[in-house]
Amino acid sequence: MSRLTVLGTGDSTALDYWNSGYLITGLSGQRLAIDAGFTIKYALRERGMCLAALDAVFITHLHGDHVHGLERIGYESRYGYGKRVKLHGTAEILHKLWHECLFGTMGYSSSGQNSLSDFFEPVVVEDQAFRFDGVNFRLFPTPHTAGKDSFGLVLNDKLIVTADTRCMPWLAEDRSSRPIIHDCSLYRGNPAHATLWELKEQYPETVRRRLWAVHYGDDIEQYRAEIERDFAGVAFQGQEFAL
Ligand SMILES: [Zn+2]
Numbered sequence: 001m002s003r004l005t006v007l008g009t010g011d012s013t014a015l016d017y018w019n020s021g022y023l024i025t026g027l028s029g030q031r032l033a034i035d036a037g038f039t040i041k042y043a044l045r046e047r048g049m050c051l052a053a054l055d056a057v058f059i060t061h062l063h064g065d066h067v068h069g070l071e072r073i074g075y076e077s078r079y080g081y082g083k084r085v086k087l088h089g090t091a092e093i094l095h096k097l098w099h100e101c102l103f104g105t106m107g108y109s110s111s112g113q114n115s116l117s118d119f120f121e122p123v124v125v126e127d128q129a130f131r132f133d134g135v136n137f138r139l140f141p142t143p144h145t146a147g148k149d150s151f152g153l154v155l156n157d158k159l160i161v162t163a164d165t166r167c168m169p170w171l172a173e174d175r176s177s178r179p180i181i182h183d184c185s186l187y188r189g190n191p192a193h194a195t196l197w198e199l200k201e202q203y204p205e206t207v208r209r210r211l212w213a214v215h216y217g218d219d220i221e222q223y224r225a226e227i228e229r230d231f232a233g234v235a236f237q238g239q240e241f242a243l
């Protein structure tokens with residue numbers, strides 16, 4: 001049975017929680033990380049794993065709490081484990097990831113000048129869908145940061161993972177029974193993330209009852225009772241969802 005494991009639930013400021021990210025375990029046991037922020041080694045260690053456990057990564061968007069673990073994955077896979085991890089993303093995200101993000105630290109190594117494919121096996125996602133070890137990934141664009149592509153995922157048409165986003169009108173209309181792991185900022189007026197108060201205003205109860213709050217700060221305990229009353233709950237590290 002394939003599943004999603006929550007690796008981290010924190011926002012980019014959190015110290016008490018790892019960067020928001022997930023691990024997909026496919027039908028034959030292959031593992032894909034959804035995002036790889038700067039805390040990914042700690043998050044994997046907490047689940048009894050190290051970077052060698054990863055077969056693939058999918059990148060939702062280019063923010064440090066979602067991509068700054070890739071340098072370690074690239075270097076340790078290439079020089080430590082002698083392998084390349086598959087790197088899934090849209091053409092635009094993979095292009096910008098290398099040229100505007102990773103090139104500065106990975107462009108040159110003891111091997112000389114490098115390209116993205118010296119460290120990873122790039123897999124360009126076409127038509128906003130791909131399949132990994134028996135799990136279907138469907139991308140949807142998210143309203144997050146102007147000028148920057150960002151995506152959420154529907155997994156096997158059973159689970160919605162928004163990654164970083166503001167509230168989405170189409171999701172307010174969703175009448176399925178699919179659980180939703182949704183960005184939930186505790187900072188009022190946050191211009192890039194759905195806030196707890198916006199989630200309450202903009203999503204009906206039928207949606208809120210399925211919504212697990214994630215990407216929160218260290219002050220989450222102040223809001224736990226309120227979230228558990230009005231939503232499915234507060235997502236936690238190690239939580240699993242069957243796919
Ligand atoms: Zn972000």
Ligand SMILES: [Zn+2]
Nearest residue numbers: 012063065164
């Ligand atoms: Zn983030």
